[in-house]
Amino acid sequence: MTAELRELGQSDWEQWYATLERAFGVLAESREKRELWRDLTECERSIGAWDGDACVGTAGAFSFRVSVPGGAVLDTAAVTMVSVAATHRRRGLLTAMMRRQLDDVRARGEAVAILTASEPAIYGRFGYGTASYSLRLDIDTSRVGLAVPPGTDEVRLRYAVPVEVGPAREAVYARRVAGRPGMPARRPGWERLITLDPPGERDGASPQQCVLAERDGEVVGYALFAVKPEWGVQGPSGTVRVQDVEALDPVAYAALWRFLCDIDLTSTVLAMNRPVDDPVVQLVSDVRRCDPRVRDALYVRLVDVGAALQARTYQAPVDVVLDVEDAFCPWNEGRWRLVGDAKGASCERADAGGTAADLALSVRELGSVYLGGVPLTQLAGAGRVRELRRGAVAEASLAFGSAAAPWLPHSF
Structure with missing residues (x-):
């Protein structure tokens, strides 16, 4: 990577946003829309990739609070405005921005990140799973x-x-x-x-x-x-x-x-x-x-598996050990024991003591089921979740469900 990543300054916003518009093939937006997005942009949560004086990459996040099953509203990083200039593709810029961004999300204590994808194939490798539909x-x-x-x-x-x-x-x-x-x-x-x-x-x-x-x-x-x-x-x-x-x-x-x-x-x-x-x-x-x-609509990424899973409730009692794969955020790797019901949950490390896992899956699958809109049984049927204890998929799938389908009412 030849570009430098740095926090967005107010004086750089116009060039940074113009880079985003060009990447998405958008003609200059209306004055009203540009003013709104400028006012909403959190520069301290926005990244610019610079090659000399030229902005060649953008990424940002909004400080959202999003509802999860059970009615809790979580502090959440809403990832947005991600682009790489066509002249600088295949140089690792996107990966570098995602790396820096998720490290920042973790440092802020936000257990979950969300985004809407312009191209669904892009974000799975960073741990985002399709979690809701429209x-x-x-x-x-x-x-x-x-x-x-x-x-x-x-x-x-x-x-x-x-x-x-x-x-x-x-x-x-x-x-x-x-x-x-x-x-x-x-x-x-x-x-x-x-x-x-x-x-x-x-x-x-x-x-x-x-x-x-x-x-x-x-x-x-x-x-x-x-x-x-x-x-x-x-x-x-x-x-x-x-x-x-x-x-x-x-x-x-x-x-x-x-x-x-x-x-x-x-x-x-x-x-x-x-x-x-x-x-x-x-x-x-x-x-x-x-x-x-x-x-597809909303994509979810668990940045802190334990904190995220215990922040929601479960529509049926569940006691399951999850063997989680997460190469991009390795602090999530390993076994987690989730115990929960409609009143609350706990999710603790279970690596010690030779605890056997009941299910093996990646953090991407956990993101997909997190809001209750994608059945765990569906992912297992596609070979993306491995059942290590007989009956564990059906039990966990029922527990992760939601009485109301998840929904994102507007873009960000």
């Missing part, structure tokens, strides 16, 4: 109806200016975090990302709109969306682009989805990022007319 729905509202629960008509819906009702929306969101693994507890400033709406990026759609769901004067849900009008020889066929929907109870949730599916002059509701167990799938009359598609 659901895309294209609902043909000309053919699909909704069966809503009793009381839906009693929910009051009203339009609101998205930015002006930010505190009310964020209060609803905050109450939802503990119940679904993978959701970030948004720190101050991140609410700006949710309503970021540069005119140049609307692709013919309306400005962002917001509808609040209220009951007895209390905000119990909201929907953020835009409408793209379209007209054909047979009439209007606009699309409602759903950006976010949250509610505190099933009735308010159904009221919001019924509204979205019944907007005049539209025939499609497009939701690009929903949980794979989204209840709306059970509200629609014909799921095939919703064209559901699933893709």
Whole structure:
């Protein structure tokens, strides 16, 4: 490696970010978006690779707090803005930045790191495993109806200016975090990302709109969306682009989805990022007319295996010894005894005394199962987990599961 790695300085941000844009083939972003990312960038957690005066590599992390099974919210490193200039590929730059970053995460006492991958094949070698998926729905509202629960008509819906009702929306969101693994507890400033709406990026759609769901004067849900009008020889066929929907109870949730599916002059509701167990799938009359598609979303890396595994709870009692492989973070290598249930857990070293392992797997597989969205049995079926004690895979798989599928509601 010929480049020098150093902490990002404020004066270097523009060149550093331009390097990232070029690597992703992005034309210069809108002023609003650049200002937001500059404000959110934590320079002390960001790395630049420099070849002389030229920035040739970038990597950063945000200080997130993310929910895990059981409702705890963990300090987490949200890895972001990773790139290497095309002129400097295959020189070890990415590995060097990942090495420095994970060492820093460990020094900060964060047991878990997360990221979203531009290319899924890249990050497995650094110990990141696919831990959650997202659901895309294209609902043909000309053919699909909704069966809503009793009381839906009693929910009051009203339009609101998205930015002006930010505190009310964020209060609803905050109450939802503990119940679904993978959701970030948004720190101050991140609410700006949710309503970021540069005119140049609307692709013919309306400005962002917001509808609040209220009951007895209390905000119990909201929907953020835009409408793209379209007209054909047979009439209007606009699309409602759903950006976010949250509610505190099933009735308010159904009221919001019924509204979205019944907007005049539209025939499609497009939701690009929903949980794979989204209840709306059970509200629609014909799921095939919703064209559901699933893709990978959040990747998880356990930086401290013991601390991470004992920070969550387990939906069934578990007592298992894990033989963990982790060449990139060797402090995790070896046997760990995990004992836990729905009330809590402990995870201690089990290398001494000749303790036999029940399962053998890499830290990548632990990252995949950590939030409860990927069954351990599935990984074992693919040969990525070895069962050393009969029945251990089924027992551990049940314990690692989650009542709610993990979900990342927005990018970072």
